[in-house]
Amino acid sequence: MNKPRVRFKGYTDDWEQRKLNDIADVRDGTHDSPKYVQEGHPFITSKNVSNGCINYDDVQYVTDEDYEEINKRSKVDMHDILMGMIGTIGNLALIREKPDFAIKNVALIKYTGDVDYQFLYQALQTGYVTNQLSTGMDGGTQKFVSLKKIRELDIPYPEVPEQEKIGIYFTNLDHLITLHQSVSIFTQKIL
Secondary structure (H helix, E strand, O other): OOOOOOOOOOOOOOOEEEEHHHHOEEEEOEOOOOOEEOOOEEEEOHHHEEOEEEOOOOOEEEOHHHHHHHHHHHOOOOOOEEEEOEOOOOOEEEOOOOOOOEEEOEEEEEOOOOOOHHHHHHHOOOHHHHHHHHHOOEOOOOOEOOHHHHHOOEEEEOOHHHHHHHHHHHHHHHHHHHHHHHHHHHHHHHO
8 A cells, every 4th residue: 555556646655554543642532431411411422423423313411520521531622533442343423513522432533733634534434444443353242442453553644735635535525425315315305
């Protein structure tokens, strides 16, 4: 993977391989089980991370106090990436707007500016990375991947200007696919 077959014009340098932990701050959420309440801050777990977004269906809520305590360790910010670690391993969510939730059983890949966040989000979805995740799973009935294994994922790493081009290209492609799917669903409903 040092020399991709398809490149943007003007880019010829070899890509490096870097460990995820070398290009991003990788943490996880709380290991405690806070008391759930009827209203409060959403408490996001692996089951709520899918299709690039946070799914708020069937979400539990925590108090202001638990939210503040959990976020001392693992505050989620815009451009961070969440990755499911238990059950739905490898599912991702790119945080696109200011979050107001706490996390448990998900890896938090903090945006540090050392790698383009859109590129990293796309790279984490490649077969190259998902194969590493599938060979790193542990557990019996309930599969999980350790934070250590996530930190050690090999990530393809071009120069930042090429990362930005790749990230924008695939983000635009994702938007087109979503738009096409929405139009298809709408068309089916009216026919």
